[in-house]
Amino acid sequence: MSEKETVPVLRVALVGCGRVGIKHLNAILKANDSLSLCALVDSDKRAPSALLEKIRVNDRKAALLLSEVQIFPSLDALLLADTPDIVAITLPSGLHFETARKALLAGCHVLLEKPMTLRTSEAKELFELSETTGKHIAMGHIYRYLPIMEQLHNDFAAGKWGKISHGSVIVRWGHDQSYYDQAVWRGTWKLDGGALMNQSIHALDLMCYLMNTVPVSAVAQLGKRFRTLEAEDVGIAALRMENGALCLLEGTTATHPGDHEASFYINAEFGSIRVGLRRGLPFFDIIDNKGKKITSKYYRHELKNKGIKGLLASKNPHFLIYKDLNNAIRTGLYPIADAHSGYKSVESMLAVYQSAKERRQIEIPNNDDFSLEQMSGFFS
Ligand SMILES: NC(=O)c1ccc[n+]([C@@H]2O[C@H](COP(=O)([O-])OP(=O)(O)OC[C@H]3O[C@@H](n4cnc5c(N)ncnc54)[C@H](O)[C@@H]3O)[C@@H](O)[C@H]2O)c1
Structure with a gap:
């Protein structure tokens, strides 16, 4: 040009x-x-x-x-x-x-x-x-736009971490009652859902992105413990992934609003990763299969590829999503968080809800076309 x-x-x-x-x-x-x-x-x-x-x-x-x-x-x-x-x-x-x-x-x-x-x-x-x-x-x-995630995704995809035994994703995104009271749609089955569908779906999506796989079955429990809403303020699911790994999901808004946490653990043949966000700050703890910390290797690579400006930009992930979409429009490549990831994450999370409602393991995909609205009356 x-x-x-x-x-x-x-x-x-x-x-x-x-x-x-x-x-x-x-x-x-x-x-x-x-x-x-x-x-x-x-x-x-x-x-x-x-x-x-x-x-x-x-x-x-x-x-x-x-x-x-x-x-x-x-x-x-x-x-x-x-x-x-x-x-x-x-x-x-x-x-x-x-x-x-x-x-x-x-x-x-x-x-x-x-x-x-x-x-x-x-x-x-x-x-x-x-x-x-x-x-x-x-x-x-x-979450896909947090630092190091794309590198980890690529390394898992290239087999550098070997086989995955299991992972766990925790979303403790506390909201007090005023959050649910500020708009009538919040926490309803028709327009929102609870801590899993609203606060945890992009965390489950990140887990799938990192592990390069999708859930194929789900068993789950939901609870409504502290907040007044139609849907759940805590949910726990056990998922089997397509690559054979297991994954545990905990999502809640019933924790303290000042202590937000979204954390991701994966145990693999050649090491393990603990990454996430706590109280607004990202954390990374990446070790190889000898127990040696290799987080700095990932940092250095990130810095080399994106520069300081690029790293700082991840403080505003929405900016990175717009940048990515802009790039996708101009190049024809898919954005990192593409339509397929949106579809698969909804399909997986709805299987979690269906499992809690029907008290059985749900296979994914299935032909049930479950919708969140079918959870109506679950807690009554
Ligand atoms: N990715 C993230 O980090 C993130 C964070 C917060 C919210 N969200 C998502 O963003 C969405 C909005 O959340 P929010 O917290 O901003 O909600 P909100 O209630 O604060 O805002 C929604 C807005 O939509 C307007 N609206 C409602 N119905 C409309 C209609 N038919 N036509 C035009 N306008 C209409 C409302 O007047 C309101 O201003 C939700 O889907 C939520 O899950 C994403």
Whole structure:
């Protein structure tokens, strides 16, 4: 490309201006050499301006960039007026399917928050639609974008860690009652689910990404112990993976909100890894099969490949998801957290719920097309 040629800036519409919206807005603004925000969509008239206010307090330059942004009450209204390059969907989870479907059919690429959908057949349909339309779906599976994860994924894929015996994934993402009380959709079977479907699905996805496999059976238990919501505030599942490894999943919001933890352990033939996030800080403890710590080897490799700037960027994984989607659109490669990962994670998590409901082991895939709404009445 000659020096004068510039890459066209992709126009993004943000659909949903709530709690996670600010992370998306900051990420889009940070990538202002390649992305521009063209529209904000929310059914609550006050939400777009409340979101913009959060930016304005901190960043006057951003306010200028946002002065051209159009506001719409629905995706339908936006699509009548415009066809953005990317539709970023940050709506309550039960609205993801219809919204993403409309955006893909209108010819837009999609950045879709997790979970992809609340029914397996809908996740599969979105995955297939993205294939047939040639439009990407990048999932909000932020953990895939933490430092070192891609390296570990590649090394496991290349067989450098040998056979895996088992892994365990823990999500202790405490929320107090005010979290569930702030919006009527939270914690409901119809639009959200509990600690597993909301807080733990991208952690299960990371485990599958690291292990390079997917669950083929699930047995699970759910509990509602401390919080008042329709769904679970704690869930535990035992999974058998396609490669023969076992995996334990613990997900809860019943812990202290000041002590968030998402941790991942894998024991393999040639070593073991403990990685994750605790109280906002990533941790890595990687040892070989002689018990020698080899974490620094991974750090050095990461630093060499991504530089300090790249490493620091992982503090804002949503920025990395946008960057990855942007790259996917320009190159035709799949994003790291692609549509297939969204589909498989929904399929696996719904098997966990189905197992708890039907008190039996569930095979994955199956033809049951279980939906989260079928959990209705589970705790009554
Ligand atoms: N990847 C992550 O780290 C992460 C973090 C938080 C939330 N999430 C996901 O993001 C999604 C949104 O979560 P949130 O916490 O921002 O929710 P929220 O309730 O704070 O925001 C949702 C917004 O959608 C709007 N809305 C609702 N129905 C609408 C409709 N039909 N049309 C237009 N607007 C509508 C609401 O008015 C609200 O402003 C959820 O799926 C959640 O699981 C992801």
